[in-house]
Amino acid sequence: MSRRFWLIIMIASLYIYIMSHNPPEWLKSLGYNHLLDWYSVYICEQAPVELVYNPGLKTLTTEGKLEVKSFIPDGRYNYGDRLENALKEGYQVVVECSGMDAWHTSSQGKKFLDRMYPQFYRVVVFDGGHHLPTLGLQPDVILVPVLRGYAVHSYTQDGIKVDILVELAREAGIPTVIATVPRWGLVKRDKCLDKLALRTITRAGYTSKTNIGSSQASPGVGKINGRVFAYVGVNNAKSPEQLAAVIKNMQGELHRVYLAFDYGVIDLESAIRFTRKLSGYLKVEVKRVNEPVKITTAWWGEKR
Incomplete structure (x- = not known):
């Protein structure tokens, strides 16, 4: 195989390793970003x-x-x-x-x-x-x-x-x-x-459509057509009551709520309890739609 192929593999491996450890900006700037620029221009075409x-x-x-x-x-x-x-x-x-x-x-x-x-x-x-x-x-x-x-x-x-x-x-x-x-x-x-x-x-391709309705938002929450999409992270992981109050304050009908969690700050069992409590407060169906997965766990099939 060509030298270019192996260089790309090495850069891709370095990229995944470094980014999975959330490095500071000073580390990224030590030649890493220059290699990444070269890799990104080549790889996005392929x-x-x-x-x-x-x-x-x-x-x-x-x-x-x-x-x-x-x-x-x-x-x-x-x-x-x-x-x-x-x-x-x-x-x-x-x-x-x-x-x-x-x-x-x-x-x-x-x-x-x-x-x-x-x-x-x-x-x-x-x-x-x-x-x-x-x-x-x-x-x-x-x-x-x-x-x-x-x-x-x-x-x-x-x-x-x-x-x-x-x-x-x-x-x-x-x-x-x-x-x-x-x-x-x-x-x-x-x-x-x-x-x-x-x-x-x-x-x-294109269509003659325009936006379908009035979107609403609050930090970490978006609403359209009676559906709410919310992220539960470090700022609200302990308070389903607080999130319920935010959603109730939004205008219009409420049909369903979808939640994604940051499993780095809340474990799976707590996320399930949070979902159940929020459903009780709002009196509508609330669904948890994501999993405790990142690059490394998705690759190896593990969940933490």
């Missing part, structure tokens, strides 16, 4: 993109080639300023990772989301259950790095099966294109995410 749910994309009024702005995690949290600049600079596609996506469930982030809708295709890298609230916010595209059937993160234990994700979108009538790419083929570097987003949008 990785297969599969459309697993395709209701079609809204039609934007654009001229010429779509321009993409990918926001990779870099320790900066001025999301509104960065998106404002993207609007001014004329981008038509934005790619968001965990922090920016979660920010849209805040009051400021939700207001900006309403401004974005007619001007951007919003692409979300959905790498675990912490992105579940975004289903209630109708992103245009969900891009899923998948390993053994799971949307899975490098170190957060909150994997969710792709089949379940598609089922939730279809059941709630959410007009979001869902595409999968192998976990090894998606690297959170801007050139890689730019290319994967364009490949997905080009394949999805």
Whole structure:
């Protein structure tokens, strides 16, 4: 086999090992990011993109080639300023990772989301259950790095099966294109995410539809069409009462609640009890939709 092949294997192994241990930014900057840039540009051209749910994309009024702005995690949290600049600079596609996506469930982030809708295709890298609230916010595209059937993160234990994700979108009538790419083929570097987003949008095709209704949000919670999608993590894992109060405060009918958990802060048995209690408070069906899975546990078939 070629030297390039073995170099790619070595870089991929290094990437998985380092990211699964959540390294500090200074470690990533010691030559690691440069290797990752090289690997990401090569590998994102090779990785297969599969459309697993395709209701079609809204039609934007654009001229010429779509321009993409990918926001990779870099320790900066001025999301509104960065998106404002993207609007001014004329981008038509934005790619968001965990922090920016979660920010849209805040009051400021939700207001900006309403401004974005007619001007951007919003692409979300959905790498675990912490992105579940975004289903209630109708992103245009969900891009899923998948390993053994799971949307899975490098170190957060909150994997969710792709089949379940598609089922939730279809059941709630959410007009979001869902595409999968192998976990090894998606690297959170801007050139890689730019290319994967364009490949997905080009394949999805367009429709005359607009958004299906008014989304609502509260930090960690999204609601659409009577369905609530919420993430239970470090801020609310001990308080189903608090989450029930947030959901009750949202307008409109409530048909069903879907929960994803961060199993790094709550164990499986406690998550089951939390789900049962929340259902009792709200008097509706509440379903737990994810599992204590990350890259390493999905790969080896273990759950912790």
